[in-house]
Amino acid sequence: MIDLNLLIVIRTTLQVTGSALLISVGLGLLAGVYIALNDFPGRKVVVSIINTAMGLPPVVVGLLVLLFLWRGGPLGFLRLIYTTQAMIIAQVFLATPIIAGLTLAAIQQIPQKMKWQARALGARGGQLAWLLMREARYSLLAAVMAGFGGIISEVGAVMMVGGNIKGDTRVLTTAIVLESQKGNFEAAIVLGLVLLSLSFSINLGLTFIQQRKPGT
Amino acid sequence: MIKALLGPNGAGKSTYLRRLMGLDTGEVDRNAAMVFQEPLLFDLTVKENIALGLRFRRDREINRKVELWLMKMGIEPLGSRRALTLSGGEAQKAALARALAIEPKRLLLDEPFANLDLPSQIGLREELKAIIADKDIETIWVTHNKAEALAVADHLMIMMDFKVVQEGAPQAVVSNPNSVEVAAFLGVDNLFFGRVAAENGRRLFENQKVRFETAAEVKDRAWAVVHPEDIILSPEPLAGTSARNCLRGKVAEIIPLGLTYRLRIEAGEIFMVDITKVSAEELRISYGQELFLIFKATAVHII
Numbered sequence: 001m002i003d004l005n006l007l008i009v010i011r012t013t014l015q016v017t018g019s020a021l022l023i024s025v026g027l028g029l030l031a032g033v034y035i036a037l038n039d040f041p042g043r044k045v046v047v048s049i050i051n052t053a054m055g056l057p058p059v060v061v062g063l064l065v066l067l068f069l070w071r072g073g074p075l076g077f078l079r080l081i082y083t084t085q086a087m088i089i090a091q092v093f094l095a096t097p098i099i100a101g102l103t104l105a106a107i108q109q110i111p112q113k114m115k116w117q118a119r120a121l122g123a124r125g126g127q128l129a130w131l132l133m134r135e136a137r138y139s140l141l142a143a144v145m146a147g148f149g150g151i152i153s154e155v156g157a158v159m160m161v162g163g164n165i166k167g168d169t170r171v172l173t174t175a176i177v178l179e180s181q182k183g184n185f186e187a188a189i190v191l192g193l194v195l196l197s198l199s200f201s202i203n204l205g206l207t208f209i210q211q212r213k214p215g216t
Numbered sequence: 217m218i219k220a221l222l223g224p225n226g227a228g229k230s231t232y233l234r235r236l237m238g239l240d241t242g243e244v245d246r247n248a249a250m251v252f253q254e255p256l257l258f259d260l261t262v263k264e265n266i267a268l269g270l271r272f273r274r275d276r277e278i279n280r281k282v283e284l285w286l287m288k289m290g291i292e293p294l295g296s297r298r299a300l301t302l303s304g305g306e307a308q309k310a311a312l313a314r315a316l317a318i319e320p321k322r323l324l325l326d327e328p329f330a331n332l333d334l335p336s337q338i339g340l341r342e343e344l345k346a347i348i349a350d351k352d353i354e355t356i357w358v359t360h361n362k363a364e365a366l367a368v369a370d371h372l373m374i375m376m377d378f379k380v381v382q383e384g385a386p387q388a389v390v391s392n393p394n395s396v397e398v399a400a401f402l403g404v405d406n407l408f409f410g411r412v413a414a415e416n417g418r419r420l421f422e423n424q425k426v427r428f429e430t431a432a433e434v435k436d437r438a439w440a441v442v443h444p445e446d447i448i449l450s451p452e453p454l455a456g457t458s459a460r461n462c463l464r465g466k467v468a469e470i471i472p473l474g475l476t477y478r479l480r481i482e483a484g485e486i487f488m489v490d491i492t493k494v495s496a497e498e499l500r501i502s503y504g505q506e507l508f509l510i511f512k513a514t515a516v517h518i519i
Contacts, residue, residue: 113256116239120250122272122318131268135258214260214298 005167010194013171016084016162017152020091024147028096029140032103033129047104053097058090062157065090069161082163087171090157095147102143106136141210145203152199172198218348218355220369220386222362224401228378229358233324236356246273248322249315253330255307257299262291262310265299269318285313288347305336312340316347323348323355329364341368362402366390374398392517396439399519405488406442411435412518421516426484428461428511432518439519444478444490446515450508451499461516463487463509467501477501483509 069081155173162169172195179188289309329337373383393399410423412435465483
């Protein structure tokens with residue numbers, strides 16, 4: 001069963017989810033930390049939007065991205081529909097709110113006195129963000145894992161905007177759907193196991209980073 | 217120079233300190249360092265914690281200064297330990313090292329030793345006093361503990377209801393509280409309510425239970441304080457001494473306090489008087505014994 005096609009599907013999966021995760025981690029951490037440490041008009045509305053977006057149904061995200069990227073749509077000229085880039089965009093919309101929301105919660109959970117102490121030490125701007133992110137690093141890695149889990153297992157959005165094109169936009173989840181529909185359960189189960197082990201090894205790696213303790 | 221800011225819980229001492237530091241306004245004073253009641257160490261190693269203030273100031277000698285302060289606080293063996301595994305006393309030493317490492321011009325301490333046991337409190341307090349004197353750091357030391365304030369203060373500030381209500385040399389404040397609230401908070405003994413009236417060119421403090429001479433001005437509603445250490449006990453009334461009060465009293469209670477006794481004496485009002493064991497034996501102090509309380513008119517402080 002380990003053939004060239006499977007390897008291509010795994011590569012596409014890692015490429016799409018990996019890129020989407022990198023972008024989402026950047027955006028999500030930045031947004032979460034900024035919102036946690038700053039007060040601005042409309043902050044509560046923004047927080048509510050993020051909290052809602054944490055539970056966005058993937059097919060709705062898929063539909064929205066599809067509408068924008070469709071040939072006749074507002075961003076149709078970019079010719080991104082049915083490409084891996086379109087899938088990455090959809091996954092970024094799914095993972096960023098999860099990471100931002102959990103980051104916001106993690107930073108807010110640091111006791112007020114610790115934040116005073118950080119500022120009393122002279123930390124400002126980026127220094128303050130750096131110190132508080134280090135303090136909340138276990139929660140932040142959990143946020144990254146949640147974002148990763150949300151997109152590697154996702155099928156609706158990538159199916160809609162990627163089109164499940166063989167050798168191009170086919171990923172593990174869409175391949176499982178296809179094989180099941182064709183009645184190739186054996187192939188579907190193997191793909192499922194591959195997906196699980198992939199997800200497990202990446203989470204294992206992140207957990208090892210997370211559980212490192214400072215000092216002796 | 218240590219200014220102690222003393223006041224009851226909820227008087228606004230911590231808020232006052234945060235304002236001084238600039239934590240409420242957004243512009244933090246970078247020449248100042250602050251230590252809180254809790255060590256508030258970050259989940260890093262001890263060394264990394266001590267280095268934080270120096271890193272934020274892009275100091276060029278971080279390692280040397282971290283080692284120096286680990287040594288000064290006597291916690292060198294703990295440098296590589298995870299800060300969260302330290303005991304309370306060790307952690308507070310690390311927090312002090314972290315604050316002092318930036319060589320602050322001003323040091324703000326918010327009940328820094330309130331969570332420590334008494335022996336560590338006293339040891340650490342003396343170490344810190346020496347460092348403050350040595351480095352000439354302008355220090356504000358918040359505490360609700362009168363003994364601690366008196367042990368450290370060059371200048372004492374009393375805070376109540378979010379205001380500094382009295383300040384000055386510690387002994388001056390303690391012996392001359394400017395309000396009943398301050399007197400009550402400082403635990404002043406022999407505090408009586410009444411009025412100051414003029415009589416034959418003398419001024420007398422009086423209420424329904426007691427009358428004695430004072431040097432203060434006439435006042436309708438007045439509080440009088442007579443410090444226990446200003447009262448002399450005598451088996452005989454002292455006649456003929458001018459401007460001295462001589463009240464007849466009865467010993468109501470004898471409280472042993474190590475080398476001294478504290479006596480509760482009924483002389484109209486209840487007076488607390490301290491007496492050494494030697495004098496107590498000479499006077500053959502016993503319950504119900506009659507004694508005379510002698511104190512100068514100038515020893516009567518009117519609030």
